Amino acid sequence: MGEENLEILIDAAKIKRRVSELGREISKDYAGRFLTALVVLKGGIMFASDLVRAIDVPVSLEMIGLRSYGKSTASSGVVEITLDLSSPIEGQHVLVIEDIVDTGLTLNYLLDNLRTRRPASVRVCALLHKPERAKAPVKVDYKGFTVPDRFVVGYGMDLDEKHRNLPYIAAID
Ligand code: 5GP
Numbered sequence: 001m002g003e004e005n006l007e008i009l010i011d012a013a014k015i016k017r018r019v020s021e022l023g024r025e026i027s028k029d030y031a032g033r034f035l036t037a038l039v040v041l042k043g044g045i046m047f048a049s050d051l052v053r054a055i056d057v058p059v060s061l062e063m064i065g066l067r068s069y070g071k072s073t074a075s076s077g078v079v080e081i082t083l084d085l086s087s088p089i090e091g092q093h094v095l096v097i098e099d100i101v102d103t104g105l106t107l108n109y110l111l112d113n114l115r116t117r118r119p120a121s122v123r124v125c126a127l128l129h130k131p132e133r134a135k136a137p138v139k140v141d142y143k144g145f146t147v148p149d150r151f152v153v154g155y156g157m158d159l160d161e162k163h164r165n166l167p168y169i170a171a172i173d
Pocket of ligand 1: 101102105152
């Protein structure tokens with residue numbers, strides 16, 4: 001395996017500030033409602049754990065495991081559910097918490113799948129968005145940062161299961 005070059009794009013302090021802002025915005029929008037936070041595993045786990053603690057309306061936590069890339073860094077468009085929800089979401093206000101929206105294919109698949117389960121509403125919160133790569137039309141309601149078309153790791157995101165534990169977000173060559 002060759003040398004990996006990491007370039008920090010978003011440091012830990014900047015992530016923390018943005019997560020607090022998103023938490024405040026989400027709390028305001030969902031005031032008086034009960035929110036189901038649906039974490040997309042594995043990449044969304046760090047972001048979601050910080051974000052739900054910045055939200056001050058009642059929250060229940062659900063998880064769904066999706067795999068779209070396997071070991072490659074190029075989107076296959078093929079999405080696999082590796083872990084399904086543990087309970088029904090019918091009638092609930094669902095906030096999908098994702099690490100990154102790249103082509104949008106994964107999110108598009110997930111939103112279609114969730115709609116069949118008849119939630120009261122579904123919104124999307126993604127830490128990162130790569131708008132240059134969009135292939136499927138998806139609406140990201142709450143967005144942390146827009147990033148350029150580079151492969152990123154850290155703060156939950158991996159390359160072949162490595163680098164998820166980095167406290168910052170870095171581009172990797
Ligand atoms: P999409 O289907 O939008 O192309 O890809 C969504 C999923 O692919 C993300 O949830 C994430 O798991 C993975 N992904 C897309 N871009 C990146 C990236 O730059 N870095 C990492 N680590 N994963 C990515």
